[in-house]
Amino acid sequence: MNRLLGARRLAPLLVSWEIAPSLVLQFEVEAKLDGSKFIEAEHMLLALATNPDSDAARLLKESGLDHERLTSALNEERHRTLAFAGMNAPDKKLVEATELDNSLSLGTSAKAALRRALIGSRHHRRRARLRSSDLLAGILEAELGTVPRALAIAGIDRAALIGRARGSE
């Protein structure tokens, strides 16, 4: 998995795990909207929340998290983090640059989330089948980093949500 590059190259593999191609593209959309050079776990989480029909979005919604609430929690996390170093989040225009037209790679937190999602997933004919709820659990199981920080700030019971994600049918 470490050798995989951009989201488009990654797409066939994710699709083989039965992750919807539209979701894979949404990972990249969320990362680019955030001005990130990599797809990180928080972008995967936001992407999961965009499809209201998915199990992951339903589970998030039951915990009071939709795309808007997640975005706001992540913004709050960024403000708090920068404030630790005595800084304010910069005006987006100040750090606006032309985007490269390439496909984004998975960042470390996204790769780790996928790895955890696969470990906890069920298998069908020796092939991993990643449900959106497995992916959600893989993202939430990080103990440190942007996602657990944002969820802690939002007052979300992460352990309970992981339990529901892993236990969902």
Added chain:
Amino acid sequence: MPPADRSPLDGPADGLAAASALRAMADRLEDAEVERAMRAGWSWSQVAEALGVTRQAVHKKHLRRLLLAQIELRRRSGE
């Protein structure tokens, strides 16, 4: 891994997250400012000197993006 009862918002976690966020922010600021300087007609050498890195390093890191931005770049002889 931190002890199970430790929050991801505790002191060291805050500081480490801040280091990571500042690195990402510095990177984005550099992209934006290099683009702004080149649009304003700065040379590769001037941008490199201001950043405290080599001309080759700036060139390697930013050329593709600046070409995509359709910025007219100064040739080396014109510096």
